[in-house]
Amino acid sequence: AQSVAQPEDQVNVAEGNPLTVKCTYSVSGNPYLFWYVQYPNRGLQFLLKYITGDNLVKGSYGFEAEFNKSQTSFHLKKPSALVSDSALYFCAVRDSNAGNNRKLIWGLGTSLAVNP
């Protein structure tokens, strides 16, 4: 079955420290992977995506993600966390089943708390 896992419900990091939010996936074929962020009482915002090419993808607000095919992972990273990065982060992967390839499969989200 195709799936996305975000193994950590919550990540805590001190301001200025590097942060990582983990995502692993299971799909057949080439994965199309996405990260979105949701700030309190807001809709989701697109951060970055991997479709093909360079394994390191750069996105909005200084975030980047590394695609690792052998580990089936797509971890979100930022070199120096800000308090304003505190939010809910979602990983998603395209469903590659025939007939369903237009929809995304979503992780359950990881709550990031950046402490001053």
Add this chain to the structure above:
Amino acid sequence: DSGVTQTPKHLITATGQRVTLRCSPRSGDLSVYWYQQSLDQGLQFLIQYYNGEERAKGNILERFSAQQFPDLHSELNLSSLELGDSALYFCASSPRQGAYDEQYFGPGTRLTVT
């Protein structure tokens, strides 16, 4: 501001009732997606429309239906409401129908069923 608008922002209604949620996509976007977000179920994809036609279906209950109109706005109809339908409902849009396009989310409609 994503450019996607949703109305109303909040809706409080009673069990057994029917409500309609409305979404206007970003200018030029042809695809509209509906999602339900609740604390216990997370973010659930409900349905996608592209240029007026249904394109993909997710975990949408039979009591729920949607459509996309010629002006590309979309409506999600929820009927015979139950307490468990209380959730945030998001609409998103994208330029095309492929799931490799990023989606732009509206601010959501918070539905409370009492």
